[in-house]
Amino acid sequence: MRITNTLTGKKEEFVPIQPGVVRMYVCGPTVYDLIHVGNARPALVFDVFRRYLEYRGYRVIMVQNFTDIDDKIINKANQLGVDYKTVADTFIAEYWRDAHALGIRPANFHPRTTDFVEDIVEIIEKLVEKGFAYQTETGVYFDVRKFEKYGELSKKKIEDLIAGARVEVDETKKSPLDFSLWKKAKPGEPCWKSPWGEGRPGWHIECTVMSVKILGESFDIHAGGEDLVFPHHENEKAQAEALTGKVFARYWMHNGMVRFLGDKMSKSTGNIFTVREAVKRYGRDGLRYMILSKHYRSPMDFSEELLQDYSRAVKRVWEILGRYEKSGDIGIPKRNAVYEEYVNRFVEALDDDFNTPVAVSLIFELARNLSKAMDDNDREDALLYYHLIRREFGPVLGLFDLNEEKKEVSSEELLKLLIEVRDVLRKEKRYDLSDRIRDRLREIGIILKDTPSGTEYTVE
Ligand SMILES: Nc1ncnc2c1ncn2[C@@H]1O[C@H](COP(=O)(O)OP(=O)(O)OP(=O)(O)O)[C@@H](O)[C@H]1O
Ligand SMILES: [Zn+2]
Numbered sequence: 001m002r003i004t005n006t007l008t009g010k011k012e013e014f015v016p017i018q019p020g021v022v023r024m025y026v027c028g029p030t031v032y033d034l035i036h037v038g039n040a041r042p043a044l045v046f047d048v049f050r051r052y053l054e055y056r057g058y059r060v061i062m063v064q065n066f067t068d069i070d071d072k073i074i075n076k077a078n079q080l081g082v083d084y085k086t087v088a089d090t091f092i093a094e095y096w097r098d099a100h101a102l103g104i105r106p107a108n109f110h111p112r113t114t115d116f117v118e119d120i121v122e123i124i125e126k127l128v129e130k131g132f133a134y135q136t137e138t139g140v141y142f143d144v145r146k147f148e149k150y151g152e153l154s155k156k157k158i159e160d161l162i163a164g165a166r167v168e169v170d171e172t173k174k175s176p177l178d179f180s181l182w183k184k185a186k187p188g189e190p191c192w193k194s195p196w197g198e199g200r201p202g203w204h205i206e207c208t209v210m211s212v213k214i215l216g217e218s219f220d221i222h223a224g225g226e227d228l229v230f231p232h233h234e235n236e237k238a239q240a241e242a243l244t245g246k247v248f249a250r251y252w253m254h255n256g257m258v259r260f261l262g263d264k265m266s267k268s269t270g271n272i273f274t275v276r277e278a279v280k281r282y283g284r285d286g287l288r289y290m291i292l293s294k295h296y297r298s299p300m301d302f303s304e305e306l307l308q309d310y311s312r313a314v315k316r317v318w319e320i321l322g323r324y325e326k327s328g329d330i331g332i333p334k335r336n337a338v339y340e341e342y343v344n345r346f347v348e349a350l351d352d353d354f355n356t357p358v359a360v361s362l363i364f365e366l367a368r369n370l371s372k373a374m375d376d377n378d379r380e381d382a383l384l385y386y387h388l389i390r391r392e393f394g395p396v397l398g399l400f401d402l403n404e405e406k407k408e409v410s411s412e413e414l415l416k417l418l419i420e421v422r423d424v425l426r427k428e429k430r431y432d433l434s435d436r437i438r439d440r441l442r443e444i445g446i447i448l449k450d451t452p453s454g455t456e457y458t459v460e
Pocket of ligand 2: 026028
């Protein structure tokens, strides 16, 4: 299997440190709002990548963190007049609702920053001891010029970075590039004890500490959005490698940005479309199809019209699958040459830098074949195509995997309609029919009561 490694800028053969086991870390959301389609892209893409590794026989240990303390969370808490933890807990709960609705499987570990503060303090102390970090009045900083390989991941030169750096707000730092490991608390801010006084961890150190603590000093894959390459991942890497002297992550995978109305979809810009809205209006598989039909490294333009098109295409496949399932023949096909050929094409696509667009198009090809096989009454072929979609490839891509989402007809609306019809019947004195409606409803536990202001109902 070959994947593009941001560290080398090349498509490389993937070889895990421990044969048969893949350890991977994905940067997760900062929890102060509902996730948008942009945030969903890495969560979905790297979940599917993990499923594919499993399909290829690897055991995968996957970590995705929650950043549950950060300026944006504190600001939101102040706005709402609650504490930071309430904000974080609320949006972690909301994250799970959206992830579940979108069919994203949980990772093996979902650590939260605030559960790792003691480990973070311990590691910052080590970095200070080793001379990679220093304390000032405002906090503890990483001394970027002490780490020779700084810029290796993002392909940036320290001198260029310094020349381009904005006028520094914090005068206490030795260099404008130095970044914060520990922020001393301002009055009223949430804080934890440390040798440098009360404060909280900087953003980059949390991922270094959680990944190293859970996966080990060196692990296989570090992933996230391409917006994180600099400075977040560059800094994570610098901290870890300064600490251990070992290579931190061997492969770095980055997804391209989702753009909306011309810019990167982003909460701070306000051009967002939430996962909640997208799934509610266009269904889980519609959004999954849209995301997976772009190569994960390419930018992706989002629009509601496009999503609607993807959603319609998905519905047609569900109709074909539904038609097959009505026939009731849910056996297991023989693994013949056609079967093998499809598996080879699927694997070939995904082995080549995780080319999901090709893999997804195979599913649509199979759906067309299935439809034709049913028309021709060719039961053996139909079962083969059905099996490949629903049992072999669907579960890997998470497409046509869970059950179809059917629009629910509201029983309340239906009941109101019945009551309306009964009113008309009563006005026309057709009591045989109006009483029959009342009696039949009572039999299924719905009691109608006629009051001067209209008919009310209770459900027993
Ligand atoms: N528009 C986007 N397209 C693709 N990935 C994105 C996009 N925006 C954020 N991500 C990714 O989502 C994950 C969660 O990041 P995080 O919660 O920090 O989002 P964020 O960058 O703060 O979002 P925002 O820019 O909306 O504030 C990261 O891996 C990040 O790279
Ligand atoms: Zn991170």
